[in-house]
């Protein structure tokens with residue numbers, strides 16, 4: 001059937017500059033560029049281009065420009081080009097439109113409507129280059145009070161403490177499974193986490209055996225509905241266990257790793273036959289109620305000898321705060337919430353772009369809910385889904401999060417350009433693929449260096465902003481909405497965020 | 505479901521002078537010297553608030569909780585009607601053994617004074633949970649008065665002690681309440697205030713107190729929002745819109761309710777930095793790490809120096825990086841704390857020892873014998 005959709009991108013090659021090295025041909029896994037020996041020139045097929053910009057960056061002669069096509073349908077506010085084309089594609093295939101990454105729709109990005117405070121006169125700002133600036137954070141349950149016995153200056157702690165994760169900076173790598181991402185990308189995340197004093201999350205695809213000893217100390221392992229790759233050693237080599245209930249990019253639905261991505265190594269790690277589809281059901285089939293979840297939390301605590309905090313990850317949806325409060329009472333030590341803009345390797349576009357709520361609102365309402373119920377100290381909140389820079393992190397913390405997970409941001413640090421084609425398994429940047437030719441492009445040393453540079457840079461910026469507010473420990477900013485003001489927001493939005501308008 | 509209104513509150517910002525004097529032998533002395541000392545730091549205030557806390561001033565009523573109440577309002581009638589409402593509440597919840605207007609000087613010497621009254625009371629618990637202690641009962645009811653009864657405000661509630669405060673320079677407030685003539689105490693603390701916003705009301709002056717714990721404070725708490733939500737979880741309603749209030753509540757929570765010793769409390773409010781903790785021996789490291797982990801929301805960030813008064817004790821503390829230092833001194837049985845050494849020298853030119861404690865290190869003055877106070 002002839003497709004009625006025209007290409008998304010237009011490739012322009014400067015024939016003067018091009019040296020016919022055929023680099024672009026090799027770079028593109030989608031087969032966009034081919035060499036025509038008769039004409040001795042490179043030919044590009046616009047239809048195949050996904051706009052990942054790999055060839056543009058790697059062309060030694062700087063000869064390629066990839067830009068959105070200037071072709072257009074007659075402008076129509078209701079029938080945007082995207083709506084029109086999605087419809088045509090469905091008419092041609094009868095299928096669900098798949099996509100990758102987080103939602104790109106123009107939902108209000110609250111980060112960009114919140115401004116931070118700084119000290120003037122009455123409270124000196126603190127220079128992080130001269131004074132200590134503390135970003136260390138503990139994730140896990142804290143007791144309501146501490147019982148101690150003091151005898152002749154010798155102090156004994158009598159309260160039984162829950163295990164906590166110590167992070168040197170409040171930025172963790174979000175769950176990205178081996179299988180969805182390449183071994184090199186996975187290993188780069190692990191290496192950078194260990195180097196930067198933070199944690200990476202294995203996602204639901206298991207943790208390759210040979211990585212456990214070296215990287216277990218900075219791993220959070222996930223238990224998801226597919227239960228891939230779980231054994232006692234997997235749970236115990238890590239520092240925390242996360243039960244994944246939901247994901248911001250696709251709340252309410254499960255996951256599907258196509259058989260082509262299940263290579264021998266992925267199969268072994270996931271403990272499934274090679275080449276079979278790895279399907280994570282929408283719900284956990286042993287969790288149909290909050291009591292069931294509590295049983296799983298305690299089963300995992302038993303399995304790890306009560307030495308590791310248990311996190312529960314849920315998508316931020318309409319009444320999630322009440323659910324999260326139930327989850328805390330069910331025994332979770334950490335609540336990870338994933339907002340509307342959270343990323344994914346593959347999700348139906350209709351779900352990605354229409355289900356869930358923005359993370360900024362979610363953080364604030366969860367923090368408030370738990371405070372009102374007097375149980376805020378019984379868990380930590382880790383926020384995910386749409387964190388783009390250090391100021392997003394600091395705002396998340398002032399709204400009540402203990403730390404954040406970054407996913408897309410980490411991938412971008414490794415080279416990802418958010419082309420949204422992760423589900424094809426042909427990522428030209430070697431990230432979301434199991435093709436050894438492609439994944440080999442990602443050098444673990446370089447990628448992990450880029451990741452730890454990112455953490456270092458953001459941590460410096462966070463210190464700088466904290467010092468400006470006259471605060472020298474991040475814990476004094478947690479839930480401290482006093483230091484935030486809203487610009488250009490409606491009254492109800494300020495209410496949910498719990499912040500004043502600028503100038504108020 | 506009705507929408508939850510956003511938590512609008514405005515924090516007040518001020519810089520100040522603080523002073524404290526204590527006789528560790530429990531000899532009582534009038535407020536004259538303390539008034540002179542705090543007046544010496546006149547320029548650190550701007551006349552928008554001054555106050556005193558005095559310990560050991562009501563020996564004849566030492567077994568009763570002394571409530572100091574402030575009734576505000578535009579007219580004398582408004583003040584009286586607030587008092588009427590309060591009286592009704594008080595009679596229901598407490599046995600009042602004696603009450604009177606707190607004696608004062610000419611009202612023309614201060615600006616817009618409220619009606620200030622004292623009540624000596626005992627809790628009258630009816631049908632309450634029997635495990636509720638007298639003190640918890642009192643705290644609960646003070647929170648009720650301060651949040652529910654308009655224009656009535658309890659600003660002092662301990663046994664055998666009292667706070668006196670108002671809008672004006674501290675020396676003027678001292679004179680208004682005749683602290684140099686009518687009262688003698690074994691310990692006094694004082695405060696002169698320099699708020700940068702102009703809203704001046706008598707309840708906003710220092711000291712802030714709950715039961716017998718009083719706080720005078722110089723500085724700004726930039727962690728206010730964090731401290732506040734944590735304390736709210738434990739039932740403390742922060743109504744005064746000032747960061748000093750959170751310190752008073754934190755002290756009450758940690759010292760009275762959780763029974764932590766002051767040395768530990770100091771490490772919670774102004775903990776050492778992680779680099780220092782990481783160098784300590786295993787035991788200390790574990791203790792301090794746990795304290796910081798559990799009580800992170802009570803870390804008081806930003807510049808501060810404060811004096812905590814309690815029955816039999818006076819404690820000085822500065823922030824962890826000593827952005828607002830405090831001077832401590834002793835002379836014989838006298839123990840002093842002050843924003844400036846000169847004020848101490850003014851009333852006690854000869855001193856045995858003068859020092860500036862490190863950030864986060866509490867200086868504690870205690871009575872040599874608690875018996876005299878309690879008997």
Ligand code: SF4
Nearest residue numbers: 018021022023024059
């Ligand atoms: S990579 Fe650049 S120089 Fe090489 S063939 Fe392609 S366009 Fe020409």
Ligand code: SF4
Nearest residue numbers: 416417419420422427
């Ligand atoms: S990971 Fe690869 S395929 Fe996915 S969006 Fe990034 S560049 Fe595209």
